[in-house]
Amino acid sequence: MSRQIKLIWDFRGPGAAKTAEHHEIHLKEYIEIEKLPITITGFQIINDMYAIAFIVVTDEIMIQVRDVLKPHRGELFE
Numbered sequence: 368m369s370r371q372i373k374l375i376w377d378f379r380g381p382g383a384a385k386t387a388e389h390h391e392i393h394l395k396e397y398i399e400i401e402k403l404p405i406t407i408t409g410f411q412i413i414n415d416m417y418a419i420a421f422i423v424v425t426d427e428i429m430i431q432v433r434d435v436l437k438p439h440r441g442e443l444f445e
Contacts, residue, residue, distance in 0.1 A: 377440070386418070387411070398422075
């Protein structure tokens with residue numbers, strides 16, 4: 368089984384939570400348009416000034432998605 372990688376976008380400031388929530392909508396639209404086999408997306412509010420949006424991809428499509436969507440960072444997903 369291939370590794371799963373969580374691609375992450377960081378948002379900071381008073382509007383971080385709303386921005387991360389909205390960014391997830393665009394991630395889901397990208398998945399639908401490209402017909403990708405991705406089922407895990409989300410956003411997480413870390414605190415009132417910091418939130419993230421994320422998408423979980425496999426090794427096979429990580430480079431394609433990374434180059435198009437330009438996440439801020441990535442980590443292994445467990």
